[in-house]
Amino acid sequence: MQIEHVRNGFASIPSARKDKRDYEKTLERRKKYRDQQAERLKDEFGLDKIREDSIRRLEAITRQNGQCLYCGRTITLSTCEMDHIVPRKGVGSTNTRDNFAAVCKLCNQMKSNTPFAAWARTDSAKQRGVSLSDAISRVRMFNIDSGEMNGREARNFEQGVIRRLSQTEWDEPIDNRSIESVAWMADELHRRIDWYYNSSRYEGHGTESTEGSTKVRVYQGSLTSEARKASGIDGQIHFAGASYKTRLDRRHHAIDAAVIAMMTQGAAQTLQIRRNLRASQNAVGYIEPDEIAWRDYPAEHNAGYAAYAKWLDSMYKLLDLLNDALDNDRIPVIHAQRYSLGNSIAHDATIRPLDRVLLGSAISVETINKASTPALYCALTRLPDYSAADGLPASENREISVNGIRYSAHDNITFFSGSSAQIAVQNGSADIGSAIHHARIYKCYKENKKGIRTYFYGMIRVFQADLLRAAHDDLFTCQLPVQSVSMRYADKKVVDAILSGRAEYRGYLVVGDEIEVEFNDQGNNAIASFKNFFEHELSVSPDVVNKWVVAGLMEPTKIRLRPSILSQEGMDRIKEAHPVDASILHDVESIFDKGWRMAVGTASKYKMRVVRRNVFGEKRYTSKNICLFAGASTRRSMTCKALGELLTAHKCMADCGTFAGACLSALIMRNPRKSH
Numbered sequence: 155m156q157i158e159h160v161r162n163g164f165a166s167i168p169s170a171r172k173d174k175r176d177y178e179k180t181l182e183r184r185k186k187y188r189d190q191q192a193e194r195l196k197d198e199f200g201l202d203k204i205r206e207d208s209i210r211r212l213e214a215i216t217r218q219n220g221q222c223l224y225c226g227r228t229i230t231l232s233t234c235e236m237d238h239i240v241p242r243k244g245v246g247s248t249n250t251r252d253n254f255a256a257v258c259k260l261c262n263q264m265k266s267n268t269p270f271a272a273w274a275r276t277d278s279a280k281q282r283g284v285s286l287s288d289a290i291s292r293v294r295m296f297n298i299d300s301g302e303m304n305g306r307e308a309r310n311f312e313q314g315v316i317r318r319l320s321q322t323e324w325d326e327p328i329d330n331r332s333i334e335s336v337a338w339m340a341d342e343l344h345r346r347i348d349w350y351y352n353s354s355r356y357e358g359h360g361t362e363s364t365e366g367s368t369k370v371r372v373y374q375g376s377l378t379s380e381a382r383k384a385s386g387i388d389g390q391i392h393f394a395g396a397s398y399k400t401r402l403d404r405r406h407h408a409i410d411a412a413v414i415a416m417m418t419q420g421a422a423q424t425l426q427i428r429r430n431l432r433a434s435q436n437a438v439g440y441i442e443p444d445e446i447a448w449r450d451y452p453a454e455h456n457a458g459y460a461a462y463a464k465w466l467d468s469m470y471k472l473l474d475l476l477n478d479a480l481d482n483d484r485i486p487v488i489h490a491q492r493y494s495l496g497n498s499i500a501h502d503a504t505i506r507p508l509d510r511v512l513l514g515s516a517i518s519v520e521t522i523n524k525a526s527t528p529a530l531y532c533a534l535t536r537l538p539d540y541s542a543a544d545g546l547p548a549s550e551n552r553e554i555s556v557n558g559i560r561y562s563a564h565d566n567i568t569f570f571s572g573s574s575a576q577i578a579v580q581n582g583s584a585d586i587g588s589a590i591h592h593a594r595i596y597k598c599y600k601e602n603k604k605g606i607r608t609y610f611y612g613m614i615r616v617f618q619a620d621l622l623r624a625a626h627d628d629l630f631t632c633q634l635p636v637q638s639v640s641m642r643y644a645d646k647k648v649v650d651a652i653l654s655g656r657a658e659y660r661g662y663l664v665v666g667d668e669i670e671v672e673f674n675d676q677g678n679n680a681i682a683s684f685k686n687f688f689e690h691e692l693s694v695s696p697d698v699v700n701k702w703v704v705a706g707l708m709e710p711t712k713i714r715l716r717p718s719i720l721s722q723e724g725m726d727r728i729k730e731a732h733p734v735d736a737s738i739l740h741d742v743e744s745i746f747d748k749g750w751r752m753a754v755g756t757a758s759k760y761k762m763r764v765v766r767r768n769v770f771g772e773k774r775y776t777s778k779n780i781c782l783f784a785g786a787s788t789r790r791s792m793t794c795k796a797l798g799e800l801l802t803a804h805k806c807m808a809d810c811g812t813f814a815g816a817c818l819s820a821l822i823m824r825n826p827r828k829s830h
């Protein structure tokens with residue numbers, strides 16, 4: 155069992171975003187500082203080719219006030235060398251910033267491959283005037299530019315350098331422990347999964363080497379990209395925009411998963427050493443006499459060479475398998491969906507006051523529609539002087555009863571303010587726009603005087619709040635009374651059609667539903683630009699460009715789609731590397747930013763098909779392309795194992811959990827006669 159642990163793997167989306175922003179801010183500050191150093195190298199030192207190690211040396215010299223950290227003698231850019239304060243046993247070194255010092259050439263030679271503190275105790279070091287306490291006091295005098303590190307970072311850094319200077323032992327060689335992620339969450343995950351497979355070990359019987367036991371390994375996320383690069387499969391994978399090395403194609407997650415699955419402990423160790431050598435050689439600017447160039451590692455005489463070669467071979471085979479799967483559209487991208495009612499937040503956090511209106515005053519249809527409770531709506535619309543066209547006239551004698559409380563003409567009754575769908579809560583109302591469970595798609599018609607029908611599609615968005623009382627029914631087919639918020643805040647045309655029997659329920663949509671689109675329109679709009687840009691300019695397969703996902707149901711008449719496989723993450727690199735016409739770019743980015751908003755009625759123009767998949771990503775349902783969403787409502791519950799029991803039990807007795815109730819209606823809809 156192989157697990158990749160990434161730093162923010164289990165963080166919430168907002169906190170991961172914040173981390174990312176902080177990280178980017180730090181990165182930007184560092185870059186600015188480094189650019190300044192690069193300028194200095196050009197202007198003051200006349201270098202024309204700026205290398206990583208030159209910048210590092212200049213930073214260190216500035217920070218160390220132009221002194222060798224070990225002996226205190228004056229050093230300059232051309233006379234100093236970078237040294238690992240504590241070297242490691244075996245190949246590769248610790249390349250954290252606090253393990254590097256700018257030192258004079260003689261100190262570097264004399265110290266050689268010894269930890270500083272061990273060397274400082276020798277006679278030759280003492281004769282040179284080297285001591286641990288002097289070196290530490292030089293650290294305390296560090297001159298750290300605020301562009302390089304902020305105050306807290308600088309203090310931590312100084313502490314780190316002092317710790318390295320004081321260490322008398324070599325760092326341990328790179329081994330299995332150093333390649334496994336030690337983050338708390340990684341550790342916990344490891345423990346739980348290991349327990350699942352190997353519980354006997356924890357219960358005191360059985361041993362580490364129990365035959366046939368499952369080995370659970372957690373690897374650091376950074377190892378995955380190292381593996382892709384080292385094996386050379388990067389750039390050869392057939393996904394969208396592969397030549398730009400972007401994250402444009404969401405299927406790169408699947409590639410990474412496959413790469414992790416192929417990892418072996420031996421390969422991981424070799425990759426880690428290779429990465430260490432690279433970091434070290436880039437930082438100090440030369441290859442130590444006892445080292446080999448990182449690109450050539452591992453050579454045949456190095457330990458682990460055979461295991462590494464075997465791993466490389468398996469990676470080439472993996473590449474073929476992955477490309478075959480990508481070329482044949484066998485790596486689906488699945489988006490999170492919610493079918494159950496759930497106990498998630500039912501409304502937004504902001505509470506706004508309700509509008510108060512005297513019951514006896516004239517009240518418009520629009521206002522009545524915003525009645526703060528379904529019961530109030532019913533009471534008002536059932537008054538004898540109510541008309542659907544004009545609402546209620548003023549009346550001094552008006553009286554209603556709502557949930558057992560009587561109101562007369564001089565009492566206030568309450569309405570939602572604003573135009574968004576809301577729910578009454580204590581002391582006011584709250585928006586429920588984000589608490590939409592699903593949208594129901596209807597095929598409706600209008601009939602003219604000659605009896606000729608014109609058909610149109612429309613939708614009703616079903617708010618969670620309206621489903622609470624239907625929690626034990628099929629949420630997708632339960633009746634929505636006219637006083638429900640879902641009906642009151644829906645497209646009037648569709649509501650009228652439903653109430654007068656001119657609408658047929660064709661299926662439902664939830665956020666996360668996959669939609670396959672057939673573009674037949676070469677028009678001059680943003681979506682056409684989007685398609686042409688990816689298919690023609692970047693040669694992305696239509697299989698990729700045609701896949702969309704329902705991203706939002708925030709408008710009463712429109713659904714919002716966004717690309718299912720293509721991700722905006724990849725656009726920056728493409729913009730850098732590929733000349734893009736400004737207006738096309740604007741169109742493409744607007745589709746990524748705002749999504750593709752379209753009226754349900756126009757969806758048929760693109761022959762949209764809803765695709766639903768099982769947990770393995772296999773298609774379990776595809777709607778017919780001719781009738782938009784046709785059939786979507788009737789074939790939802792193919793997972794149920796015991797449909798037969800449902801008719802008597804009225805509840806799903808099988809293990810399908812969230813589909814309870816849906817099973818029953820599915821059975822009825824598939825066998826309408828029998829169930830009658």
Ligand SMILES: [Zn+2]
Pocket residue numbers: 222223224225226227257258259260261262
């Ligand atoms: Zn020195």
Ligand SMILES: [Zn+2]
Pocket residue numbers: 791793794795796806807808809810811813814817
């Ligand atoms: Zn069931």
